[in-house]
Amino acid sequence: MSRVCDLSGTRANNGMAVSHSHIRTKKLQQANLQQRKLWWEEGKKWIKVRVTTRTLKTIQKKGLNSYAKAMGIDLSKV
Template identity: 75%
Template structure:
């Protein structure tokens, strides 16, 4: 299973780790993914998702159905 958010598509970011002596080495900044079981009111069922914590905050604000619709994602297929 890849480390990608199922709703937003957020994935890892390439970055540089800079030491005190300014030696730069590559590092991978992973997305903060969590497995959650969320209630989908429109579909009247539970949905298991692997999503970022940022998406979780937005779901709490907007609701799962509205947020998925704004992203153009069909929750029936998940």
């Protein structure tokens, strides 16, 4: 299973780990993914999704249906 947000599509970010002596090595900064069951009001059912915490905050503010509509996601297929 890949570490990708089901709703926003957020993936890992390439970055550098910098030591005290300024030696740089590559590292991956993973997205903060959480498994959640969200209530979909229009569909009258729970949907199980893997979302980032940033997306969860946006869903709490805007609502699941309006967020999915803005992102062009069909919740009946999730």
